[in-house]
Amino acid sequence: MSKKYQQVVELINERINKQSYQPGDKLPSIRDLSTQLAISKNTVIRAYQQLEAGQRIEAHPRSGYLVAKRANPGITAISEPGYVDLMSLSKEIMSLSLSRQVLAAGSAHPDTRFPAIRSLYAEIGRHSRYQTNIPSHYQLPPGNEDLIRQLVFINQELGVTTSANDILITHGAQQAISLSLQAITQPGDIVLVESPSYFGNLLLLESLGLKVVEIPASITSGIDLQALKQALDRWPVSAIIINPSFNNPIGYVMSQPDRLTFLAITSGIPIIEDDVFGGLAYNHRPLPLKALDVENRVIYCSSLSKTLDSRLRIGWVIAGKYQHQIEKRLMTDNMGSLNLMQSAVGQFLTTGKFRQHLGKIRKSYAKKQRLFFQTFTAELDRYSWLQNHYHLSQPEGGFLCWLTLPKSANCNDIYQQALRHNISILPGSMFSTQNQHNHCIRLSFATFDENRQWEKGLEKLAQIIASHLKPRE
Known part of the structure; x- marks a missing residue:
């Protein structure tokens, strides 16, 4: 059940969308709405703050809160594609x-x-000493077999059922996203992102010479689906990058109905799902887009950087229909990975300490x-x-x-x-x-x-x- 302030946010948004409240209309005072809905003033204050943050309403000194003025409330302003x-x-x-x-x-x-991190680095130390006694070699893609077997279980807990053959180990989620973009786009192509969007992904788009269209995202519900549809109607889009669970930077979680709508609206377009925070739900979260994808077009990227330590640089990609292209790029980019880190982390994950x-x-x-x-x-x-x-x-x-x-x-x-x-x-x-x-x-x-x-x-x-x-x- 949603929190009380979220229910107030949904109520005001519904009234604005149905044009019961017109742009420029004055909203009920905090005291009046508190009385009408039999809720605390603090609940109304928090709801109004969130609506203001989402630019749905505006606070005016001595006038209270007004519905935000827009030239055309049915159309969301979207900037032209740009670098x-x-x-x-x-x-x-x-x-x-x-x-x-x-x-x-x-x-x-x-x-x-945390104690597990000390245990992890102790394991890395043991593997480091062991490596001095074996011949030097590269860890070729898709990656260390023990680590991949453990990642099958980790992905299952994240809501993604997969097999060991579907997982490619990468140098963090950033490389997973980079390789995915290289596999499905060409310089000058248009990629849609949420706004605000994680700066690391924006830097990847900059380095690859891709054009960007930013789609506004709400702090509570995520990417604006109406604006997304408008953008897809206007421009030939090659890919979409989205971070729908505990989003970086704004923290939203897209609801499961909205995830299904998102997939329906974007049918046929490659989706890169950045799920690095997916394992850090305080209670629960909706299924990843990858688990809801019936077209095998969602490229799922995650890592251990947020759940263990960002210094490990261990990520993975489950690429669906694009796996072959991405694996080829992984091989030519790296000619092998950090076998020390992969073997040590794989062994650590077998101990049960990660759970x-x-x-x-x-x-x-x-x-x-x-x-x-x-x-x-x-x-x-x-x-x-x-x-x-x-x-x-x-x-x-x-x-x-x-x-x-x-x-x-x-x-x-x-x-x-x-x-x-x-x-x-x-x-x-x-x-x-x-x-x-x-x-x-x-x-x-x-x-x-x-x-x-x-x-x-x-x-x-x-x-x-x-x-x-x-x-x-």
């Missing part, structure tokens, strides 16, 4: 050292302070999400001009959240100010090609702890944001 130009910005931000940071909320690396580890980290991230939200929103709400004018997402899996600020915010400036105080965040400008998310920030709570360091860091970050947005006298 990506994010390399210089991404290189500058990603090359910064983490060693001096007081608040490491910018990276998407998992928390590695226990998953249970622990899911509970840990769920707790961290609640505490991070409570701590940071309390700091932001200390400033009257920020109250009810921001939205911090609360994902149901993973360890990333998305802060949406008023449109006047420049998160590149906030990023630079935070950096001077050794606080790491990622500005929203990294997650689009048109700079349309420059009022947003991606944050990680993977390593959040209830300690003075994090409290001081979040207090300072809230102060920086408040100072940046403080109204002029």
Whole structure:
């Protein structure tokens, strides 16, 4: 059952879609809607914040909330296909050292302070010593047999039933997506992505000379299916990249009905499903697109980077009808993989410690999400001009959240100010090609702890944001 605030969001969206509320109409006050629906004011506040973050409504001083004005509410504005130009910005931000940071909320690396990680590296050490006693050789595709057998079970738990013959081991999910794009596109082809979209995928599109069309995505429900259909009607699309479960960066989970609709709308088009956070559901999640695909066209990409350690660089691809093309590219790209890492991780996965580890980290991230939200929103709400004018997402899996600020915010400036105080965040400008998310920030709570360091860091970050947005006298 959806949470109460989500029910309010759905109610307001339904009234807007049915044009019961017209663009520019004033919505019921927080107090009035609370009374009408017999719910708390905080529930209404959170629903209105989410609707504002999704640009469905607008907050106006002394006027309350109004339905957002659009020239044509039935049509979503979609930019023309264009090339990506994010390399210089991404290189500058990603090359910064983490060693001096007081608040490491910018990276998407998992928390590695769990017993299983120590056991994993002990296994890697044993395999390293063993490797000195055998002849040197390459680990040829599709990969280490023991590791692949274990990945069959892992994929089954993720909802994807497959066989060992269907799995190709890659150098992280990033290589899996890169090889998939190379196999199904040519330079100049058009690829659809969500907006905002993971910057690593945008950089791949840039390096491969592909054109991009960004489809708006909602923090709650994901990619705008109406806008998706409009784009497919307008342009010849070669592929779609989508991250429908605990999305990076905004955290949404696409519902199962929407997944089926998505597959119906995109029939015949290759889909690259990025599912690196799929194993980090706090409770449950819908089946992956790969499990719902009846055309064998969904290319499923995942890795152990978010569930174990990003330094392992072990990913995999289940490519369906495109497996042969991708395996050929995997062979010519690598001429072999890291046999040490593959054999050690394969052995570690046979111990059963990974399953226990998953249970622990899911509970840990769920707790961290609640505490991070409570701590940071309390700091932001200390400033009257920020109250009810921001939205911090609360994902149901993973360890990333998305802060949406008023449109006047420049998160590149906030990023630079935070950096001077050794606080790491990622500005929203990294997650689009048109700079349309420059009022947003991606944050990680993977390593959040209830300690003075994090409290001081979040207090300072809230102060920086408040100072940046403080109204002029």
